Amino acid sequence: MSDKPLLIAAPYPQIWSRIFSKEDLNRLNELVNVKYLGDDPAPDEEIDALIPDAVAIAGQPDLPRARLERAQKLKAIFSIEGNFYQNIDYDHCFQNGIRVLNCGAVYALPVAEMALEFALNVARGVHREDRRFRKGTERYLGEACRDSILLTGAEVGFIGFGNLGRALRPLLEPFRCRIKVYDPWLPDSLIYEHGCQPAGLDEVLSTSTFIFVLAGVTTENQVFLGARQFDLIRPGSIFLLMSRAAVVDFDEFVKRVAAGQFKAASDVFPQEPMPKDHPVREVDELLLSPHRAGGIPQAFQSIGKMLVDDLDLILRSLPPIRMQAAQPETVKRFSSKPADPAIGK
Amino acid sequence: MSDKPLLIAAPYPQIWSRIFSKEDLNRLNELVNVKYLGDDPAPDEEIDALIPDAVAIAGQPDLPRARLERAQKLKAIFSIEGNFYQNIDYDHCFQNGIRVLNCGAVYALPVAEMALEFALNVARGVHREDRRFRKGTERYLGEACRDSILLTGAEVGFIGFGNLGRALRPLLEPFRCRIKVYDPWLPDSLIYEHGCQPAGLDEVLSTSTFIFVLAGVTTENQVFLGARQFDLIRPGSIFLLMSRAAVVDFDEFVKRVAAGQFKAASDVFPQEPMPKDHPVREVDELLLSPHRAGGIPQAFQSIGKMLVDDLDLILRSLPPIRMQAAQPETVKRFSSKPADPAIGK
């Protein structure tokens, strides 16, 4: 019988085995006695039986106050799926020094690489010409390049400057773009420190050739990009929807791209899967990506590494520094729902 | 009648109007009296009539020694198409201080952006999943991402490190890749100075996850990448053919990708256009791009800007610094032929 501290692993809707490299799993087992409850939702009675001894929970089972009050040894709850859900009594955690930590930052780099890929792809019509080539209607050299533009030196706009924006900005550095950022949650000075210029939403839309939508969805910002905002986008610009479909009027967005006002790429959709007969599937200047920007194997394995890194610090009475800690001011605003585990596994 | 010096514009196979912005054309007309002979091949008699007064020629009409000996005022010949052809008596030019200058470097940045686009595209299967989406067979989230990899931190190999490689390398800087370079024309120290590691061809092929083929074609390096070399490439690697189809055994290359040994993208093809029934059109893991990496409008306009910049310097008795000067050691080795002007205009 181990005298190591106890970690409860209740990973649903995450899959326990995919978030660890062999090396990190070994590190984890060095630190704690792992009680893994399976990848399905963990039964309440199992949680209840273990929680008095647990120093950490990996996953987000329901943790109301009554249950947390029995968790006298608990130091950390690791959200290993990427969002904060409203099934935890956060106030209790803040008052009792229990860290609630989120792995969402692991997706920032894969999404940033994908955002750059989309920008370069659409700027050069790569997806369009690849499809033509397969149909035998390809056009060589200059003819199919008349609308090609460089990213180097272009005017760029970011809508949102959280994890995604901060991961994307360094990838753009060699391109020497001027980057304008709209993010009402941030002071101007922080944006300047990242070498960007703060700007209003209308200015970002009306002056940028590449527009990256990187804003997470909150209870307050649903559908803030609709017809009035699309009117501001200059002809020939490139609109890249990376974060959440809920921030745009999606039908209007598709209509504009189909009509040729601007070009676009989208990784997110209002329904997933989209209906088989949805007109989005026919739009030639809209690169289609079925929610693939973040969830790649390297991202999943980073979750396990971060968990072990932070657990190690916490057990040494040091603050966690790899995952993002829930903040009392904001944790209750997040309205994301878990990705449907029936999709994409 | 102008007393400005004379420039003969014989742009074929280039198109005169597309290489100048309005601003640069004005600058040109300030500097010289332009005698434009049309975009078709210029008649010999017109060249002959003008050449005694010309200080510069834009284009590459035939310039054998007899003709050049009559060009007593000539200071510069601007190749505005991108290659050095063997219809000029280069020895005469070197002996008489006539600069022969090449605009080929303008294509380096567009090709570098395209090379990065291809790398990110293939690494994430973007072209493949876009095509599935249009057929209604797309897969959301993790399922279609099992083979997705990051560029960040990857092992990268460059085959060739001329203009293209030197334009691509800075774009990779934020990705913190280790870059190995094979280029038998270069001393190791130069490669180290660019933050890369010199390596043999076999090492580059066998250890790199992303392999960029960036070598120009010479009389000496035709088909240096064939079956033996492809055997060295690790399964799951990504092979990006950017420079010239003639350096690979193209059929073998297509066969390997179709068989799933590695993934790839190609911008160049042994015949352009490719036959309608060529199997390359069916290969799912081969991104197809019909020779579109370099010839974009911004590249063409850079030619005019460079020409004016260097002409201005030369008229002030300063050395040209924007275009690349023909070198006595190498100018006669280039075997490129002009792009067929019937294609791509």
Added chain:
Amino acid sequence: MSDKPLLIAAPYPQIWSRIFSKEDLNRLNELVNVKYLGDDPAPDEEIDALIPDAVAIAGQPDLPRARLERAQKLKAIFSIEGNFYQNIDYDHCFQNGIRVLNCGAVYALPVAEMALEFALNVARGVHREDRRFRKGTERYLGEACRDSILLTGAEVGFIGFGNLGRALRPLLEPFRCRIKVYDPWLPDSLIYEHGCQPAGLDEVLSTSTFIFVLAGVTTENQVFLGARQFDLIRPGSIFLLMSRAAVVDFDEFVKRVAAGQFKAASDVFPQEPMPKDHPVREVDELLLSPHRAGGIPQAFQSIGKMLVDDLDLILRSLPPIRMQAAQPETVKRFSSKPADPAIGK
């Protein structure tokens, strides 16, 4: 009478007027009603009278539990001097959602620039040769350069990788150094993400040509660099003491530099001012800087800007993001004492 929320300004040992630009002071006055209690220590009775109405306190007056319990509106305490002192009941603050925020990060960039300056200065003997020039004993060209080395490509070691190290690392990027980092508080993965290599203390000391001491002082790490550690430093290396004199055996350090084992610079001293007759003043290869690396006007003005930025967020119920929040795991470990306000104003 203002109906804006109340901020108590009790800046001692900071000076209120020097931390604000005119613009930031205007922004502050827009947000809150500032009750400024002078730059001397604020009388208890004034604090007591105001605290029930205060939403924020700028400064670190004594804030024991009894006093904080009367501060029912309090949301933030801004430490505007740079350290967390043990005169605040931090547990109460954590339990009641009161942010305790520290401006110490403003000094990181000035110290980082100074660290780079010291490294380049000592590597080239600049201070030594400037002094010789004034005495008329200067040596021109190569003779006085025999021991000069480049930073470019050198082996670099960081001892400590908090704010200072993370501000210095980007400044070294163009020099393409390999950087080894010793920091027992950090997981290896974080160090790798910054492009550095984690290493033990002995390895850092024995393999680095430039050694930067960037560790803050805690109750646990006093004098961890003494004779045994200095023995590991290679002849001709360069040792740069930037953070706290208390981490080194200072007399031993001076002795080693005087004896020529390595060269050095120091910005911090065990006593400030140092005794007039201390031998440190005579050591030719030790650049002397009287605690000048951090406290420059631009740093002071950043404090005010950060304060206003974070206050604005907090009043909008958003988390602060400019200053560093006290962490429950570590805030009680800091043993720094305030800089003596009699010095340096």
Added chain:
Amino acid sequence: MSDKPLLIAAPYPQIWSRIFSKEDLNRLNELVNVKYLGDDPAPDEEIDALIPDAVAIAGQPDLPRARLERAQKLKAIFSIEGNFYQNIDYDHCFQNGIRVLNCGAVYALPVAEMALEFALNVARGVHREDRRFRKGTERYLGEACRDSILLTGAEVGFIGFGNLGRALRPLLEPFRCRIKVYDPWLPDSLIYEHGCQPAGLDEVLSTSTFIFVLAGVTTENQVFLGARQFDLIRPGSIFLLMSRAAVVDFDEFVKRVAAGQFKAASDVFPQEPMPKDHPVREVDELLLSPHRAGGIPQAFQSIGKMLVDDLDLILRSLPPIRMQAAQPETVKRFSSKPADPAIGK
């Protein structure tokens, strides 16, 4: 008897042994049969005896046409001291495909590191306070920092943008300065490509906080920085004289710094050594450096490496790419004289 090609080594005023690492000397001896004529000026008769067989000459002995006409095998002349002198018949070389190559670029990186060192040093008064510390009059913390400024974010001006400027610019990248460049020899587009802004001399002087003088001296630009230009410099700016004293009115320069108009550093002087009683030695805000920026051991060893690299290419009938080739338009304009070999060895 060797059948390797012959290289004549006549290094004066360079010193043969200091320009080679052991490794590079081995590489050289693999390539050629080295006939070393000593570090003193080589006797004409020895040159004459060897020149018919030489493929390369390292050094710049007198090479008038008559002598070169006997050098039928000669392919390259390596200037290993850093300047082109007027004792070579350059026209003959250009007409006969003999490369004349210059190692001057090896000094660019050491000078660039020194220029950055001077900028940071003067910005923080490091040299001044180090001298005070040794006199016992040092001032701790803020008092002596009132005039300290950051390089980060500052307005920077370059006067000249040749090798030195292009080596310095990347070192400034992390500081996110706006850099204005005055260089009448360069087209604006080249300056833009380096991320800088072209500007007139007066604008550079009147708007920059850090002014770097990086211009080589030609027959045309002697003393182009005098009283009228100094009038334009803003109070408190920092003037860094890196390249040649002959471009400034030196006495006026010293007077201005002594009077407190601006601060400065100088690595070059109108006489070297300067007179013992020259007032420059007393100026507190002028950092003094006796011509030490370029000639460091790593620079000298780079000369040998470059020589071997380029010799290897030339013997393989490839163009040299490490050293800078003499250009017909400019080689006769250079008016530098060799550094007096009696100084600095």
